[in-house]
Amino acid sequence: MKKKFISRVLSVVLSAAMAASLAACASSQKSEETSSNSDNSDSKTVQTGNSSTDAEEITLNVWHQWSNDTNELKKLYDTAVGEYMIENPNVKINTQTLDTEAYKTKISAEFTGDASGIDVFYYWGAGTAKKLVNADKLLPLDDYITDEVKAKLLPGSTSAFEYDGKTYSLPSFSWYMTLFCNQELFDQAGATLPTTYDELLEASKKLSKLDGITPIAAGAKDGWNAAFIYQALAMREVGAANINKMLNSEVSFGEDEGYKAAADKVLELYQAGAFGKNPLESGNDDANSAFITGKAGMRIMGSWFANQVYTDDSATINADKVVALKIPMVTGKGNESDYCGGFIESFWVNKNTKYAEEAAKFAIFINEQMGKAAYETGTGFCGWNEELDESNLNPLFIQIKGLVSEGETGVLAWDTSLDANPATIHNEQVQTLFSPDANVDTFIEEHEAAINQ
Amino acid sequence: MNKMLGKKSYVAIFVLPALLIFMSFVLIPLIISATYSLFDYDGIGKMKLIGLNNYINMFTTDRYFPKAVANSLILVAASLLIQLPISLILALILAHGVKGEKFFRTVYFVPVVISSMVIGQLWMKIFHSEYGLLNILISGMKGEVFDYSWLSNSRTAFLCTVIPAVWQYIGYHLLIFYAGIKSISTEYYEAAQIDGASKWQTNLRITLPLLVPVIKTCVIFSITGSLRSFDLIYVMTGGGPNHSSEVPATLMYNNLFRRGLYGYGSAQAFFIVIECLLFTLIISRIFKKSEQNAALI
Numbered sequence: 163m164k165k166k167f168i169s170r171v172l173s174v175v176l177s178a179a180m181a182a183s184l185a186a187c188a189s190s191q192k193s194e195e196t197s198s199n200s201d202n203s204d205s206k207t208v209q210t211g212n213s214s215t216d217a218e219e220i221t222l223n224v225w226h227q228w229s230n231d232t233n234e235l236k237k238l239y240d241t242a243v244g245e246y247m248i249e250n251p252n253v254k255i256n257t258q259t260l261d262t263e264a265y266k267t268k269i270s271a272e273f274t275g276d277a278s279g280i281d282v283f284y285y286w287g288a289g290t291a292k293k294l295v296n297a298d299k300l301l302p303l304d305d306y307i308t309d310e311v312k313a314k315l316l317p318g319s320t321s322a323f324e325y326d327g328k329t330y331s332l333p334s335f336s337w338y339m340t341l342f343c344n345q346e347l348f349d350q351a352g353a354t355l356p357t358t359y360d361e362l363l364e365a366s367k368k369l370s371k372l373d374g375i376t377p378i379a380a381g382a383k384d385g386w387n388a389a390f391i392y393q394a395l396a397m398r399e400v401g402a403a404n405i406n407k408m409l410n411s412e413v414s415f416g417e418d419e420g421y422k423a424a425a426d427k428v429l430e431l432y433q434a435g436a437f438g439k440n441p442l443e444s445g446n447d448d449a450n451s452a453f454i455t456g457k458a459g460m461r462i463m464g465s466w467f468a469n470q471v472y473t474d475d476s477a478t479i480n481a482d483k484v485v486a487l488k489i490p491m492v493t494g495k496g497n498e499s500d501y502c503g504g505f506i507e508s509f510w511v512n513k514n515t516k517y518a519e520e521a522a523k524f525a526i527f528i529n530e531q532m533g534k535a536a537y538e539t540g541t542g543f544c545g546w547n548e549e550l551d552e553s554n555l556n557p558l559f560i561q562i563k564g565l566v567s568e569g570e571t572g573v574l575a576w577d578t579s580l581d582a583n584p585a586t587i588h589n590e591q592v593q594t595l596f597s598p599d600a601n602v603d604t605f606i607e608e609h610e611a612a613i614n615q
Numbered sequence: 616m617n618k619m620l621g622k623k624s625y626v627a628i629f630v631l632p633a634l635l636i637f638m639s640f641v642l643i644p645l646i647i648s649a650t651y652s653l654f655d656y657d658g659i660g661k662m663k664l665i666g667l668n669n670y671i672n673m674f675t676t677d678r679y680f681p682k683a684v685a686n687s688l689i690l691v692a693a694s695l696l697i698q699l700p701i702s703l704i705l706a707l708i709l710a711h712g713v714k715g716e717k718f719f720r721t722v723y724f725v726p727v728v729i730s731s732m733v734i735g736q737l738w739m740k741i742f743h744s745e746y747g748l749l750n751i752l753i754s755g756m757k758g759e760v761f762d763y764s765w766l767s768n769s770r771t772a773f774l775c776t777v778i779p780a781v782w783q784y785i786g787y788h789l790l791i792f793y794a795g796i797k798s799i800s801t802e803y804y805e806a807a808q809i810d811g812a813s814k815w816q817t818n819l820r821i822t823l824p825l826l827v828p829v830i831k832t833c834v835i836f837s838i839t840g841s842l843r844s845f846d847l848i849y850v851m852t853g854g855g856p857n858h859s860s861e862v863p864a865t866l867m868y869n870n871l872f873r874r875g876l877y878g879y880g881s882a883q884a885f886f887i888v889i890e891c892l893l894f895t896l897i898i899s900r901i902f903k904k905s906e907q908n909a910a911l912i
Contacts, residue, residue, distance in 0.1 A: 267872065273659050293875065297660040383767075440744045442767035442856055582657075582875035594857045599769055 220517050221254045222524055225269070226284035226509075229259035238535035239528070246527055253520055273299050273512075281515040282525045287322030287331060287506050288579045289409075294510075295325045301511040302328040306522035314530070319505045319545040322574060331508040333545030334529040335536035337464040338566050339394060339502035341487040342471070342558075344479060347375060347459040355485060359398070359427060362490045366436035369459040376438035378431070379458035381449030382596040383442055385589030386577055390462055391431075392592040393502055393576055394489040396424035402500035402571040409579040414614040416606050420495070425602045427492075428595045441596045454479055462489070464503065465566075468558040469540050486561040488568075499570035505545050506578050508532075580613065587612040645888065652882035657875045669882035680883070683854075683861040686773055690780060690841040690862065698781045699788055699837060703830075706792035707818055720793065723786035731783070735850030738779040742766050766852055769859035776848045776860055783847070784840065788833045795829030796822055827909040831902040838898065839891040863887050 224243075228236035236259070243255045260268050265284075272280055273294055285291055294300050307329060319333040343355055351369045356362035369377035381387035397405060399420030407413045415421060431437065444452070450470060452458040454477035461467065472481050491498060509525045509532075511518070530546050537544040538551045540559040543566055555563075577585035591608045594600055652670070655663040673680045705723065709716055726734060741748045744764035753761040765775045799822060807817045823830075845864035848854065854865040863883055871880030 270658055270875075293657060293659050299659070439762055440764035440767050443744060443764055582873065586869065586873045590855070590857070593855065597767065597769070597856050599857065 219252050219254060220520060221256050222281045222515075222517065222521055223279055224255055224257045224282045224509075224524070224528075225265070225280055226257070226259055227262050227265040229261050229265075234539045235532065235536065235541065238539065239532065242528060242531035242535065245531075246524065250520075253524070255524070273297070276514045277512050278514060280512050281517065281521045282509050282511055282528070284507065285331075285510050286578050287508060288574055289581055289585065290506075290578055291323075291330065291510065292325065292581070295330060299513055300330045301513045301515065301518055301522065302330055303332065303511065303522050303526065304329050306519065306526065307332070311526060311530075314546045314548065316545050316547060318572075322504065322506050323508060331510045332526055332529045333505035334508045334533040335542030335544055336505040336566075336572075337466060337503045337542055338562055338569065339390065339489060340463065340465055340467070340562050340565065341394075341489055342453065342461045342463060342467060343485045343487060344453070344456060344459050345483040345485050346480060347372065347456065351375075351459070353459075355487060356490045357487070359395070359490050359492045363431060363434060363436070365459070366431060367434055370435045372459075374457065376452060376458045377436045378460045378462065379444075379449035379452040380437040380441045380462075380596065381444060381446040382437065382593055383445035383448070385586075385593055386575065387446050387449060388441075388592045388596055389576060389589045390464075390502075392424060392428050392595065393573070394462055395427050395492070396421060397500055397502050397573050398489060398492040398496045399424045399427075401496045402502075402573045405573045406571075408613070409573070409576065411613075414610070416610045416614070421609070422602060422606055423492075425595060425605050428592070429600050429602060432596055432600070437596060442593065451476065465543070465559070465562045466541055468556060468562055471558055472556045482557065484558055486558055486565060488565055497571070499568060501565075501569040501572050502575070503566075503569075504572040504574045506574055584612040584615075645885075648881040648884050651878055652885045654878040656878040656881075658877040659875075662878075665878070669879050670886070672879065673882065673886065679858045679861050679866060680863070682858065683863045683866050686860065687842050687844065687862045689773075690777060690844055691838050693777050693781050694784070694837040694841050695834065698785055699830075699833060702785050702788035702833070703792050705785070706789045706796060707822065709789070710793050710796035711814070720790070723789050725786065726783045727787045727790075731846035732850055734779055734783055735847050738775070739766065739851055742775050767856050769856050772852045772856060773860035776851050779851075780841070780844060780847050784837070788837065791829060791833055791836075792826065795826050799825050824905070824909055827902065827905045831898065831906065834902075835895050835898050838894050842891050842894065843887050863890075 226239065228239060230236065239257075243257065247253060247255055259265075269277075269280075269283060269285065277299070285294075291300065311332070315332065319336070320329060323329055323331040323333070341356070345355075347369060348355060348365065351365075351372050353365035353368040354361060356365050366377035369375055378391075380391060382391075400408075400418045401420075404413070404418055404420075408415050408417075432441065449458070449461060450463070450467065453461040454471055454474055456479045468486070471477060471479070471484055488498070489502065508529050511521045511525050515521045530548075533542075533544040533546050534548055534550060536542040538554060540555045543563070544550060552560075573579075576588050579585075580588060587608060591605050594605060595602075651662075653664060653666060655665045655668075705719075709719055713719065740746070742765040744750060744762045744767075747765070749765065750761050750763065753763075763771075765771045803821050803825075804817055807821060812820070843864055844862055845868065848860060848862055849865055849868065852860040854861040854869065864887060867880050867883040867887070869880075870876040870883060874880075
């Protein structure tokens with residue numbers, strides 16, 4: 163009897179232990195923290211020295227996607243956070259990071275619930291954040307934006323962060339779609355730098371005669387790279403203001419003949435060999451690499467690419483011979499001041515945060531700081547009127563800065579403005595233009611079905 | 616021990632941990648997907664109950680799904696008609712003793728151990744238009760430059776993913792067959808030898824009938840594996856160009872994680888589960904009789 167009792171007790175203990183170890187596994191799944199709190203000790207000393215602060219200490223959980231230690235933006239973020247904590251000793255910033263794709267999935271998954279572990283987070287505005295706004299997950303910042311802050315914002319820089327008259331975030335830095343040209347290859351081919359579409363086609367034909375040179379590195383294996391080329395030409399054909407209306411569902415896609423004309427032009431370039439024989443075989447990284455190693459004459463890319471031309475270890479071209487140009491005009495159409503690009507990335511506040519005021523204050527602060535920092539390192543253009551240090555900017559970035567100053571109406575990348583489903587269809591459909599099976603009519607029909615819902 | 620296992624409470628306690636794992640990682644997610652599949656849901660916003668509409672849409676409004684199912688059936692056919700016969704023949708040869716048996720066994724198993732990502736990259740290099748092995752070979756034979764892009768052309772892309780998919784798991788099935796053949800008692804072969812049976816006859820009359828349960832397992836593995844294949848195709852073509860190499864799992868992934876169609880993607884996921892279960896059931900039925908015969912011997 164006793165033996166039986168012991169064995170019974172034993173078995174219960176054993177199974178309890180197993181269950182407990184299971185539970186332990188579940189809790190250890192929580193993602194690792196990468197605290198950026200390098201100045202923790204400093205902030206504490208400040209606190210003890212300052213007798214007037216007796217506010218309760220709070221912790222803000224902040225998430226962003228610059229997870230790599232070599233990332234310039236991560237360093238700048240950490241420095242800004244350090245400064246913030248010295249000025250606000252009662253606030254502790256606890257930062258966690260993930261790589262872009264994992265980051266997007268994480269944020270989506272967290273906000274399926276109430277995202278209780280997130281107070282402030284990095285995200286993309288316009289169509290991307292719309293889903294969160296519609297589900298009432300984000301905190302409008304209107305009550306926290308002072309007149310002083312408003313005065314510092316560049317005009318038009320907040321449009322991607324406004325929904326139904328409320329402002330959910332403030333700009334940090336913007337990007338600008340640029341046509342990068344390798345002057346040395348142009349000279350070899352006897353081509354002139356293109357300012358119009360016809361010149362672009364002509365230059366492509368000349369460059370394609372050079373041995374082993376792709377005229378335009380398209381990177382079309384990545385949908386958004388292919389889409390950039392179509393978007394650039396559509397912007398010239400249809401005009402930025404019209405495209406914005408289309409992206410906001412005010413007018414329907416296809417109403418303007420320009421959408422079809424732009425598709426025809428992409429196809430014409432493909433058929434002229436402007437993107438090489440098989441553009442769908444190489445993606446963004448391949449295309450960047452082709453350009454900086456002198457295997458491609460042109461690349462249509464965001465302004466962030468300028469940095470890579472100068473700093474990438476594998477770059478073999480003469481960076482000073484790279485020219486930044488506006489997207490070529492289509493003769494007789496559009497405004498030269500239209501451009502692709504704008505403000506889209508910034509920090510947002512979770513509506514469920516316990517510390518709305520502190521979180522909003524930090525979000526505004528970090529957006530301004532990152533805007534400044536991104537500009538000073540030549541990554542993007544600051545959305546704030548500030549005194550900025552230009553000593554570290556590379557010449558290519560300064561060229562682009564000149565182009566930006568001439569820009570008036572911008573169009574964001576379509577896949578950040580549209581909802582996820584039409585955005586994916588758009589990217590996929592543009593890819594079909596880079597293949598022998600291309601059919602412009604199907605392209606237009608698919609877009610109409612996806613966008614004009 | 617027997618006394619202990621005879622008691623239901625003990626059985627329950629010992630089964631509990633495994634049951635908990637199974638429930639939390641298999642059954643509950645399955646039930647959740649099945650529930651989501653009945654909704655119009657973007658993963659964040661409000662869920663709208665739409666009944667079986669997601670399932671109906673798969674075959675009516677979705678232009679790519681029927682094609683994806685057809686592709687997965689081609690994959691099934693290729694693995695049944697090409698992969699398994701090759702594995703079986705190789706296993707028969709190896710099991711009856713060849714010089715370097717162990718070496719070959721290892722060599723054939725290598726692709727199974729390598730990650731599908733690596734295999735995908737490897738074959739992408741083979742099919743690459745400029746420096747791909749295949750085109751270099753063709754160029755050499757033709758005497759002129761051949762730069763056809765196998766993977767970015769909708770006519771050939773899917774076929775090019777079928778080849779590595781079939782190739783990759785030959786070693787896997789080979790090993791299962793091999794183990795099955797090795798476990799057949801040698802007495803049968805000795806008796807047959809005394810009766811003067813040829814090698815061909817022993818293979819056909821002794822090995823194959825006794826191997827039926829193993830063959831059934833392999834058939835089920837290879838069918839369900841093909842129906843839910845994802846990784847290799849995702850790496851090599853991502854379902855493109857223009858959806859020509861799509862299989863249900865790549866479409867599902869796209870819908871769930873790129874387009875934010877959680878309800879619809881869940882319906883496709885659930886469809887794959889049902890499809891696999893159905894095929895398993897059918898295969899079990901088909902093999903029932905020959906399995907009974909094998910047990911009689």
